[in-house]
Amino acid sequence: MATVRGRYDVDFNKSPKDEINASYLLVSCERCGSAQLLGVDIFDAEDDLLQVVWPKSSTGDLNAAIPGPLIREMRQAHSCFKTKAYTAAAVMVRRTLEGLCAEQGTTPKKPLFNGLKELRDSGKIEGRLFDWAQALRVIGNQGAHFSTTAVTREDAADALALAEALLDYVYVFTARYAEFEQRRASKSANTSPNADT
Template sequence: MVDNVTIHCSECGVLIRTDEKTSFIFESLDYDCSEKYLISQCPSCFSVLFGRKTLTLDEVERQFVWKTVAERLWPDPLLSEVPSEIPAKARQDIIEAKKCFSYEIYSAAAVLCGKALERLVKEKAGNHTIARGLQELKTNQIIDQRLFDWGDALRKERNIGAHASDEEVTKDDARDIIDFTIAIFDYVYRLSTKYEDYMARKNKNI
């Protein structure tokens, strides 16, 4: 029996339902952490897709079953670009934003990114709006001028961080906001840490 899978096609830009061509199950000691890796093909554009399924509890049958929707790992993985160094709650916001993007819920993706940015501002600059927080981050040299200009432009042109708005959030808007959110978190939490570690080692050897 061939299993079906729902997966996001990077070429078509939509969720598609197709057959699993082949699959491999990685069994964990924690049963519900087991994963299924699979290869499928889009029935419309014939793109080959590599994805991963996880287990979920079927409340009716009271047993674990494979989720119908798979996370796409190749090409252009949707989630793997979110650095692990980002604080857990903000990272989850960004992951959820990328999931919303894959389901074409662009307004929700923008709001979730705004939520993540509010967390960043609160931790690094205090209880400020995103606008004032970005200014504080630049003044304190936590971000550079390019990141500030990018964020300020998005805030003005695309209402980044809005919780409710009559303005439509397009696919390009959502992509730009997600890209910026990942970039600023990557800069603050990963690149800065690597630089500080390097300088500490360098000064130690002097």
């Protein structure tokens, strides 16, 4: 979530009709206050999503708590998406899911479906996240096996977003919640039983 602080529209051709070719937004994060410059290329009607122009992170927008091999797979998925190789992006998302299962210690060499079930059964992902992961697996399968049905841009974009949410849940939010609980438990232990509540 961010607040727009400024906008700059560009007409590269100096068209008399003032046609906008690109648009940039300066935004501030509502949580931490940091600034970002977002851009959208109006030349390409199919690819009108805002992209982070600045700052460029060495790990993309992925949290550093996510293991490096998974970040590498997601970077490649994003690269495929940016070049409009949507089928390849879906395959890279599937590889990320396989990597997640391996990193979390599921039984090796089992089908991905079983690995995801193990993550659910062990409590590492919950019901809705399991459903998301299964949907990503299906899209990845669609990309990995020849079919007359192409992976669409929308499906690839959703696959990237859901994969990142899944990684954040497993590696970022779960750890942050555990820290929060530990901090609260230690505060409770230090609070006098006679203190007002």
